[in-house]
Amino acid sequence: xxxxxxxxxxxxxxxGLGLYSLIIARHLLRQxxxxxxxGSAVFLVLVVTAGLVDGSLDGIAQALVLTxxxxxxxxxxxxxxxxxxxxxxxxxxxxxxxxxxGR
Amino acid sequence: xxxxxxxxxxxxxxIGAFFYLAGTVGLIRFPDALSRLHALTKADNIGLLSIxxxxxxxxxELRVALLLxxxxxxxxxAATVSAHLIAxxxxxxxxxxxxxxxxxxx
Amino acid sequence: xxxxVFLALGLVVLAWQALIGGSLFRGIVMFIVFGxxxxxxxxxxxxPDLAMAEAAIGAGVTGALIMIAYWRLRxxxxxxxxxxxxxxxxxxLVIAVLATGLVGAIGLAAVSALTGDATAxxxxxxxxxxxxxxxxxxxxxxxxxxxxxxxEVAVVLAAYIAARAALGRESxxxxxxxxxxxxxxxxxxxxLAPLTMVVAIYLLKAGxxxxxxxxxxxxxxxxxxxxxxxxxxxxxxxxxxxxxxxxLVIGTLVFCLVGLGMLVIGAPLxxxxxIWAVYLIEAAMMISIGLTLVLLFAGAPGLSGKRS
Numbered sequence: 155x156x157x158x159x160x161x162x163x164x165x166x167x168x169x170g171l172g173l174y175s176l177i178i179a180r181h182l183l184r185q186x187x188x189x190x191x192x193g194s195a196v197f198l199v200l201v202v203t204a205g206l207v208d209g210s211l212d213g214i215a216q217a218l219v220l221t222x223x224x225x226x227x228x229x230x231x232x233x234x235x236x237x238x239x240x241x242x243x244x245x246x247x248x249x250x251x252x253x254x255x256g257r
Numbered sequence: 258x259x260x261x262x263x264x265x266x267x268x269x270x271x272i273g274a275f276f277y278l279a280g281t282v283g284l285i286r287f288p289d290a291l292s293r294l295h296a297l298t299k300a301d302n303i304g305l306l307s308i309x310x311x312x313x314x315x316x317x318e319l320r321v322a323l324l325l326x327x328x329x330x331x332x333x334x335a336a337t338v339s340a341h342l343i344a345x346x347x348x349x350x351x352x353x354x355x356x357x358x359x360x361x362x363x
Numbered sequence: 364x365x366x367x368v369f370l371a372l373g374l375v376v377l378a379w380q381a382l383i384g385g386s387l388f389r390g391i392v393m394f395i396v397f398g399x400x401x402x403x404x405x406x407x408x409x410x411p412d413l414a415m416a417e418a419a420i421g422a423g424v425t426g427a428l429i430m431i432a433y434w435r436l437r438x439x440x441x442x443x444x445x446x447x448x449x450x451x452x453x454x455x456l457v458i459a460v461l462a463t464g465l466v467g468a469i470g471l472a473a474v475s476a477l478t479g480d481a482t483a484x485x486x487x488x489x490x491x492x493x494x495x496x497x498x499x500x501x502x503x504x505x506x507x508x509x510x511x512x513x514x515e516v517a518v519v520l521a522a523y524i525a526a527r528a529a530l531g532r533e534s535x536x537x538x539x540x541x542x543x544x545x546x547x548x549x550x551x552x553x554x555l556a557p558l559t560m561v562v563a564i565y566l567l568k569a570g571x572x573x574x575x576x577x578x579x580x581x582x583x584x585x586x587x588x589x590x591x592x593x594x595x596x597x598x599x600x601x602x603x604x605x606x607x608x609x610x611l612v613i614g615t616l617v618f619c620l621v622g623l624g625m626l627v628i629g630a631p632l633x634x635x636x637x638i639w640a641v642y643l644i645e646a647a648m649m650i651s652i653g654l655t656l657v658l659l660f661a662g663a664p665g666l667s668g669k670r671s
Contacts, residue, residue: 157367158477161408162470164371168378170463175382177455180444183433184387187394190425191378194401195466201408203473207484211409213499214484217508220500221515223416224578224652227425228522231659234432235526238537238662241441248444331558338551342543 161202168195180248182237186230193226262314269311276304290347298340302333370404387443391429398422411574412500415566419582424656427589431539431660438538495638497572504576505644506635513622513633516614516648523611523655527664537662542595552596559587563653567645571638577645581652588657592666599663607654607665614651618644 172192179185197219204215241247283296309329313322377400381393398421405414436443487507488499496502504512530537542548563580570576591597603611621640622633635641658666 157364158474159471160367160371162474163467164374165470166463166467167375169466170459171375171378171382173462174455174459177458178452181387183429183436184382184390187390187429188382190394191382191397199466199470201410201413203470204481205477207481208488212481212484213487214503216410216413217500217503219413220416220504220578221511223420225515225518227420227656228519230425231428231656232522232525232529234428235529235662238432238435239529239531241436241439245441247436247441334554338547341545341547345543345545
């Protein structure tokens, strides 16, 4: 890993894009994708920050991120169940469907 | 000898990359689902074969070569079935909407 | 350098494509492609373990989960909100730019502050041979920081329970798309099912020395389960039978039993007595996580035989 700065910039861009989309999107699936991409940005920061130890990537950071990837899929699965349940009960796929977009 | 082998392996990798590029260009440029599938499945499978062959030459081990062959066969199998399913679906959609056969569904 | 820039830029562009504008379906597809490019990025950064996990779990299973949720939402025929919300975009832009700057600053500061003496990782690398393991990541997950991993297995189980609670009693099982009627499916399942199981067990075994391990193996099993559900070979059941329940808890249970059993013989809590215990715990984790992910995909409390 010779150019950690590039990856840090990419992670910052991914986090910003994710946050932007999380705020402006109203479809809950889109917001979940945004959260997932923000999570990936954090994983990148973690692994790149830990850097190299004895010529290979820091094993502790890798294990931490591996745990994170599995937790993320469990959280997304639960969130999707909530979204489907919300749509079944209220008929809407958004937390604020009547956002004032008339203006 | 080893230089010649390496050069041949590199050539195979480049050929593989070229086939992938061609398949991707086809995927993006072709007008409907069936011709996109045609470009993708044919070009990518040859591309993968070429890259696997190149990697096997570089590894220079029979075990690795056999594993790569298995990978190629599996990818071929998966590509066959998924292409078949997509083609079937796009034909059915076209029949439902009464449009020309093979028109892209979206 | 060129490949670094190419991959990093590709990630940002794909995230843009997945999040901003375009139809939601297109966004989901782009998100899956994003996962594949992130897989390449992990591999390029030197972490085959993360690459495998990202390909199987991050792109594969997550993509399948989002796709099936999308299909179900279309079927429910709920009101689709119009994206994006224009009323919030100006403030969002400011917040997003600030967040980008913050993360970038933290990241760059962390990189420039790197001293290269990662003490914990170095000590871990030195102690690793004593455990009989060759893969440092498996070492951290199962031996050195196994409390985290135990809690993680518990969290995955909790996600299943929470999803069941959220979906409630009336919708015991969610709709699934009809299985495609094509003669190719039987040879596909007959070939892939045993092969996937062999590869999963191989990954689990190889994970002690080489890249791989329980998580990657469980993702493979989950992928096989998703294939079986989609092809109608396995259907949702209105209730979990005892076998499903046992499979769901076996990971947490075996982990706890081994960890507590150590107290009985006078060793510290959650000490790992040997490499056989690593395999035992990983095998149990593989079954639990894989089964949980399949059930979350099927949106049902349990699985039964053939779906009509």
